Amino acid sequence: MKTRLLLLSLFIAVVGQVWAQGPNNTGTYYKNANGKSGENLRTALASIITANHSVVSYDGLISAYELTDTRPDGYVRDWYSCTTNYRHGQDTGGYKKEGDSYNREHSVPQSWFSKRAPMKSDIVHVVPTDGYVNNRRSSFPFGEVNNVTYSSNQNYCRLGSSKTAGYSGTVFEVADEIKGDMARIYFYMATRYKDQCGGWSGGIFTSDGIVAWELNQMLEWSRQDPVDAREIARNNAVQEVQKNRNPFVDYPGLEEYIWGTKKGNTFSYDQYEGGTVIDVPTVAMPTFSPDAGTYYNNVTVTISCATEGATIHYTTDGADASANSPVYTAPFKLTSTSTIKAVAIKDGQSSYQAAAFYLITTEQSGDDPEPAIDGEIMLNADFFGTSYTGSISSSDDQDLEGTENGVTIVYSLAGGNNRYANSSHIRLYPNNELRFSVQQGTITGLEFVFVDGTPNKTLKVGSTTFDDGKWTGNAQQVTVMFGGSSKHARISGVKVSVAGGTNIETLQTTSLSGKRVIYNLRGQRVANPTRGIYIVDGRKVVIGE
Numbered sequence: 001m002k003t004r005l006l007l008l009s010l011f012i013a014v015v016g017q018v019w020a021q022g023p024n025n026t027g028t029y030y031k032n033a034n035g036k037s038g039e040n041l042r043t044a045l046a047s048i049i050t051a052n053h054s055v056v057s058y059d060g061l062i063s064a065y066e067l068t069d070t071r072p073d074g075y076v077r078d079w080y081s082c083t084t085n086y087r088h089g090q091d092t093g094g095y096k097k098e099g100d101s102y103n104r105e106h107s108v109p110q111s112w113f114s115k116r117a118p119m120k121s122d123i124v125h126v127v128p129t130d131g132y133v134n135n136r137r138s139s140f141p142f143g144e145v146n147n148v149t150y151s152s153n154q155n156y157c158r159l160g161s162s163k164t165a166g167y168s169g170t171v172f173e174v175a176d177e178i179k180g181d182m183a184r185i186y187f188y189m190a191t192r193y194k195d196q197c198g199g200w201s202g203g204i205f206t207s208d209g210i211v212a213w214e215l216n217q218m219l220e221w222s223r224q225d226p227v228d229a230r231e232i233a234r235n236n237a238v239q240e241v242q243k244n245r246n247p248f249v250d251y252p253g254l255e256e257y258i259w260g261t262k263k264g265n266t267f268s269y270d271q272y273e274g275g276t277v278i279d280v281p282t283v284a285m286p287t288f289s290p291d292a293g294t295y296y297n298n299v300t301v302t303i304s305c306a307t308e309g310a311t312i313h314y315t316t317d318g319a320d321a322s323a324n325s326p327v328y329t330a331p332f333k334l335t336s337t338s339t340i341k342a343v344a345i346k347d348g349q350s351s352y353q354a355a356a357f358y359l360i361t362t363e364q365s366g367d368d369p370e371p372a373i374d375g376e377i378m379l380n381a382d383f384f385g386t387s388y389t390g391s392i393s394s395s396d397d398q399d400l401e402g403t404e405n406g407v408t409i410v411y412s413l414a415g416g417n418n419r420y421a422n423s424s425h426i427r428l429y430p431n432n433e434l435r436f437s438v439q440q441g442t443i444t445g446l447e448f449v450f451v452d453g454t455p456n457k458t459l460k461v462g463s464t465t466f467d468d469g470k471w472t473g474n475a476q477q478v479t480v481m482f483g484g485s486s487k488h489a490r491i492s493g494v495k496v497s498v499a500g501g502t503n504i505e506t507l508q509t510t511s512l513s514g515k516r517v518i519y520n521l522r523g524q525r526v527a528n529p530t531r532g533i534y535i536v537d538g539r540k541v542v543i544g545e
Contacts, residue, residue: 030247037266042209042258045247046194053192054243058121061104062089065128066357067291068237072318072339074357076102079178080129080137083153094384094402095131098153105129107182108189109139111413112202119193123241125185133157141204142182143171143217166213180225183218184248186210187255191247209259219260227252229352236285236352283307283351286314286342295334295360302331305344305351314342320353336360372406372438372498376449379434379491381421384411407443407496410435425451425492428459428482437477438498445472445497446480451490458483474499 029052033044056064066088069077076086086102095101107125120126133152136159146163149170162171174182190197190209198207204214227249235249248254256262284306290299303312312328313321318339328342337360344351377383384400400411400421411419411426412433420427428434436443448459448469460483461471471478482489 029245030250033247034268035266038258038263039208041267042191042194046191049188049192049244049247052244053118053122055118056121056123056242058104061121061123061126062092064123064241067241068123068234069128070357072355072357074337074339074359076128078102078130079105079127080133080157080174081152082156082175084130086128092131095135098130098132101131102128103131103134105134105137107142107185108200108205109202111139112200112204113193113196114201119189119196122189122192124188124192124238124244124246137172139202140170140172141167141202141214142186143167143173143214145171145173164213164217166216176225178225179221180223180227181231183221183225184227184231184246184255186214186218187222187248187258188246191258192244215259219255222248222253222255232352233285233354240287283310283344283346283349285352286312286344286354288340288342288354288356291356295358298333298335298360299358300331300333301340301356301358303328303340303342307344307346307351310344310346310351312342312344314340316340323350334358334360372441372443372496374495374497375405375407376493376495377404377407377409378493379409379411379426380423381426382423383409384421384426405496406438406440407498408437408439409494410437420488425490428480428489428491430482430488432482434480435477436480436494436496441476441498443473443475443478443496444499445495446470446478447495447497448489448491449493449495451492459489472497 030045030048032048033041036044065076069079070088071077073085076084076088076091078084078086081098084099084102091101092103093101104126105128106120107127108119110120113119130152136150136152137157140159143162143164145158145160148158148160150159151157156175158173159170160173162168164171187209190205194207194209197205197209204211209215210218231249235246239245253262254267257265257267286303286305289302289304303314305312313323313325314328315321315325316334316338319325319341321341321343323343323345325343334340337358339355339357341353341355343353383402383404399413400419402409410433411421412435413419418429419432420429436446450469459466459469459471460481461473461478464471465483471480
């Protein structure tokens with residue numbers, strides 16, 4: 001028997017018990033929002049989800065997606081395409097068409113908030129999507145399309161003129177199955193950043209939340225596409241990653257209390273009336289340790305449940321777990337790639353289904369990557385993996401990136417300028433950035449090759465100007481900016497000088513006690529490392545016996 005979210009107080013009489021439960025045992029989490037309504041409710045919720053927000057790095061999102069956005073078959077959940085099979089941490093980078101690679105999509109374009117933290121890496125709204133489709137979306141707002149100018153495979157997402165009342169510009173329409181998900185993400189953003197979003201550009205967010213035409217669209221999307229099990233599972237995973245939650249997923253229809261039909265009503269957990277009647281288990285969903293991911297040779301998995309006295313049932317072949325599945329009694333070892341599913345059952349009540357994908361590889365670990373080497377790199381559209389052969393507008397907030405000879409170069413917008421790339425060169429506009437980095441070794445010098453020999457070329461590394469187009473120094477990463485006022489530098493290539501060697505710390509396996517995240521140099525998670533070079537707590541280390 002499950003407890004209905006509506007009229008929950010009929011089943012639970014003691015207020016203390018109510019706070020302890022709630023959707024996914026979040027009653028205590030939202031306790032300070034009780035008794036609030038309208039803007040006061042939004043303020044209370046903002047305080048709750050801000051206080052618990054542990055900021056994840058932008059680079060850390062790629063590995064975090066293994067927890068938040070993994071399909072049952074182990075591939076990346078692509079929010080913008082229904083025809084991709086991307087491998088976590090591997091199928092990223094350049095793209096020329098749909099299906100080439102995935103990237104980190106800011107559902108609220110980062111150009112709107114000037115790429116500031118923590119919005120830039122808030123995993124609630126930064127989701128994995130096909131890179132090409134994301135590029136076509138650019139920074140256009142969400143809406144429903146009238147005349148289609150572009151659609152992804154099988155018409156999954158579309159771009160075109162708006163048919164949404166109140167707006168006639170270009171909009172990007174997501175698939176029906178995620179319209180409600182995206183709406184609840186926008187409600188979260190308008191709440192989590194309520195004191196900032198009024199100052200964002202883009203014309204969508206206001207100090208009151210969301211501009212009227214988009215708000216009406218989002219409210220309608222949320223009603224048409226209610227919260228489902230997949231969205232709840234992602235919300236739980238988000239809490240594991242950055243320690244906060246999306247209240248609009250936990251309480252379906254909560255947005256109505258702030259902006260919609262129940263705006264004058266008081267929010268009270270034990271008298272809550274949501275927009276949709278859903279069944280909410282009171283038994284906590286099982287969790288897996290270590291986290292799902294890629295492991296070398298084998299991994300020992302432990303399953304636990306926060307609900308005392310619950311019995312865990314699980315499968316290892318990808319089939320849904322049920323009361324008829326084997327009972328979990330002790331940790332077990334996986335020696336081949338497996339999808340584990342589990343439910344916890346107590347007094348006839350079952351939790352949500354939990355799932356984790358473990359990729360077991362026999363590929364040797366511990367090999368150091370090829371060191372970066374000296375050489376000249378052509379800087380053009382081909383290097384950055386883009387189909388653009390001209391100006392890349394400031395409305396496109398997607399950084400371009402390429403790697404050659406172990407040197408990674410990122411071409412990034414800054415200061416609202418355009419970028420330009422063709423088959424022979426790029427143009428570095430004032431305040432644009434080129435970021436050079438190496439996996440192994442140190443960058444000791446850069447020498448730019450200019451198209452016309454003697455252009456205005458006031459280039460800067462930090463605050464240091466090198467007017468001759470040459471820089472010498474000692475760093476693993478160098479950021480170069482053009483410092484002119486209105487001109488640009490046309491650059492056909494760059495000669496990179498790299499010194500080999502690394503300063504690697506040595507650790508003994510005895511110092512790796514506790515829950516430590518360990519990766520080999522191919523980015524694969526390793527459960528039981530042998531001697532070799534690994535990444536531990538974000539540092540490159542040598543692990544000895």
